[in-house]
Amino acid sequence: MNVFVEIGYLIATVSFLGGLKFMSSPKNAKLGNSIAAAGMIIAVVCTFLLLKSNEIPTPNVVIILVAIALGTLLGKRMASKVEMTAMPQLVSLFNATGGGCALILGIIEAQQINLSTSFIGIQILLLLSLTTGAIAATGSIVAYRKLAGKTKDNRKAITVIGSRTLLVLIFIIPTLYFLGLLPISFEIFIFTIAFISLAYGILFVLPIGGADMPVVISLLNSITGVATALSGFVYGNKAMIAGGIFVGAAGIILTLLMCKAMNRSLLKVLAGKFKKTTLSTTSEEQNIKSISISEITMQLSFANKIAIVPGYGLAVAQGQHLCGQLQKLLESRGVQVDFIIHPVAGRMPGHMNVLLAEANIDYDHLKEMDEGNELMKHYDMVLVIGANDVVNPAAETKPDSPVYGMPIIKTHESKKVVVMKRGMSTGYAGVSNDLFGMDNCNLLFGDAKDSLQEIINQLKLI
Amino acid sequence: MEFIQNNLEIIYFVIFCVFIGIEVIANVPAILHTPLMSGANAISGVIMVGAIIMMIQIPPTNYVLLGLGGIAVFLGALNISGGFFVTGRMLKMFNTKK
Numbered sequence: 001m002n003v004f005v006e007i008g009y010l011i012a013t014v015s016f017l018g019g020l021k022f023m024s025s026p027k028n029a030k031l032g033n034s035i036a037a038a039g040m041i042i043a044v045v046c047t048f049l050l051l052k053s054n055e056i057p058t059p060n061v062v063i064i065l066v067a068i069a070l071g072t073l074l075g076k077r078m079a080s081k082v083e084m085t086a087m088p089q090l091v092s093l094f095n096a097t098g099g100g101c102a103l104i105l106g107i108i109e110a111q112q113i114n115l116s117t118s119f120i121g122i123q124i125l126l127l128l129s130l131t132t133g134a135i136a137a138t139g140s141i142v143a144y145r146k147l148a149g150k151t152k153d154n155r156k157a158i159t160v161i162g163s164r165t166l167l168v169l170i171f172i173i174p175t176l177y178f179l180g181l182l183p184i185s186f187e188i189f190i191f192t193i194a195f196i197s198l199a200y201g202i203l204f205v206l207p208i209g210g211a212d213m214p215v216v217i218s219l220l221n222s223i224t225g226v227a228t229a230l231s232g233f234v235y236g237n238k239a240m241i242a243g244g245i246f247v248g249a250a251g252i253i254l255t256l257l258m259c260k261a262m263n264r265s266l267l268k269v270l271a272g273k274f275k276k277t278t279l280s281t282t283s284e285e286q287n288i289k290s291i292s293i294s295e296i297t298m299q300l301s302f303a304n305k306i307a308i309v310p311g312y313g314l315a316v317a318q319g320q321h322l323c324g325q326l327q328k329l330l331e332s333r334g335v336q337v338d339f340i341i342h343p344v345a346g347r348m349p350g351h352m353n354v355l356l357a358e359a360n361i362d363y364d365h366l367k368e369m370d371e372g373n374e375l376m377k378h379y380d381m382v383l384v385i386g387a388n389d390v391v392n393p394a395a396e397t398k399p400d401s402p403v404y405g406m407p408i409i410k411t412h413e414s415k416k417v418v419v420m421k422r423g424m425s426t427g428y429a430g431v432s433n434d435l436f437g438m439d440n441c442n443l444l445f446g447d448a449k450d451s452l453q454e455i456i457n458q459l460k461l462i
Numbered sequence: 463m464e465f466i467q468n469n470l471e472i473i474y475f476v477i478f479c480v481f482i483g484i485e486v487i488a489n490v491p492a493i494l495h496t497p498l499m500s501g502a503n504a505i506s507g508v509i510m511v512g513a514i515i516m517m518i519q520i521p522p523t524n525y526v527l528l529g530l531g532g533i534a535v536f537l538g539a540l541n542i543s544g545g546f547f548v549t550g551r552m553l554k555m556f557n558t559k560k
Contacts, residue, residue, distance in 0.1 A: 012508075016505050019501065020505075023490050023494055023501060024490045025491075025494075026493060026494060029494055030554065040542055047511045047515060048514070063532040067532045071537065071538065071540040074540055076544070078540075090544070095541075097544075108531055228508060229476075232512065235516075241479065249484045343492050348495075348496055349495035349499060350493060350495025354555070
């Protein structure tokens with residue numbers, strides 16, 4: 001291999017790492033993205049340098065260039081058109097393309113590979129990259145369809161049994177094949193495994209519920225990274241190995257963070273399992289106190305510091321821009337407004353932050369859960385909009401509650417809490433919320449967006 | 463044993479990558495998790511490099527494989543460009559006071 005190509009791949013690897021490193025502060029993140037993108041361009045250009053030394057047939061080069069041009073243009077178009085609320089779908093879709101690429105690579109390489117001379121380790125790596133790529137591809141497409149509301153959850157027993165059977169087959173068939181116990185050709189073997197993996201990808205995401213989507217997206221992202229790394233081993237390409245491993249690491253870290261924030265183990269999420277709610281908790285009478293919009297407006301205008309706890313309900317109602325307006329309005333009157341964001345708010349990790357950033361809210365006012373909890377006693381009023389389980393004090397006080405142990409935003413420790421709710425329905429975990437009955441808590445019933453608009457209108461009049 | 467000896471360099475490389483990757487990414491604050499994920503997603507598009515290497519090995523008369531390979535390159539390019547553009551677009555919104 002050409003020494004320039006080696007150096008190019010080295011630069012690409014370092015820039016991926018540097019890019020990710022710069023992602024750790026909002027100020028430098030944009031630069032980080034550009035560095036990683038530049039590294040990617042270097043890696044691709046270097047690959048062409050590598051080709052130059054060989055004798056390459058023209059049609060192949062033409063196809064490569066056309067494919068790159070089309071992919072780049074379409075990607076740019078999709079990226080510039082997407083709504084921020086639809087970001088999780090888009091990321092899933094792009095993830096599917098990465099997985100699909102790994103799958104096709106595996107299939108083609110399986111036809112080209114010389115079975116008699118190639119090392120068995122390469123065949124195994126090839127198989128693994130194909131399997132992971134296929135699972136990531138169909139899994140991401142199902143995740144995309146679910147996020148876009150095109151596919152419903154499917155928790156039928158047959159889906160779960162089917163997915164487990166396929167998973168077992170994915171392990172057993174290759175074991176038998178490599179032990180020489182299966183009398184089929186390598187090609188048929190590869191196609192069989194590819195097919196099973198594709199089917200497994202579909203069945204494994206189907207039963208997973210809506211609020212568990214952040215975990216699934218992170219996990220699928222991680223799987224694509226692993227597929228890339230495995231494929232890098234097949235080609236002996238270090239930029240691919242390193243890039244793939246970094247993505248795998250990012251995905252798995254986010255997966256575990258999301259699981260922890262939801263108080264669910266990864267296995268339970270994957271199995272689509274839920275704790276059965278014991279109905280005993282609902283029997284307690286709660287003293288619900290409702291509040292009117294004009295009262296809220298008055299109290300807001302006399303407050304010094306308020307906090308807003310946004311949940312997914314806010315994003316569904318497209319209310320983030322109204323939150324931005326409310327913040328601007330209150331700030332112009334000397335009221336400080338912070339946003340306290342639970343790690344699982346939104347449909348993918350960090351989704352709510354992006355939605356609020358879109359509404360022009362300064363990131364200094366976006367507080368993470370722990371920071372928000374420390375400041376909680378200083379807030380004169382906390383507005384909970386479209387969130388429920390993440391503010392339920394039962395997570396700390398009631399060991400028999402399904403949400404027990406889940407990290408929560410301790411809004412009940414503030415001076416006053418107002419929860420905007422559509423009705424008395426329960427949250428995703430299906431439990432009643434002890435917060436509503438507390439002395440410092442008031443409820444405002446109605447559509448979150450309408451209520452926010454009304455508050456803003458009345459504030460303007462004061 | 464022989465396998466380990468022959469591939470020692472790559473084994474070191476993988477282990478370092480895993481630890482460095484985890485170390486770097488664990489420091490990313492929750493506020494940036496979405497851009498981190500879509501950025502990482504774009505990086506996994508480096509698989510297109512593999513697709514290009516593979517494309518030159520395909521005989522120019524094997525149209526089926528050429529077509530498939532073309533799709534692979536297309537998907538890789540889509541992943542890369544879409545991922546980086548959308549990350550850039552998101553990060554542009556994370557402004558501090560103007």
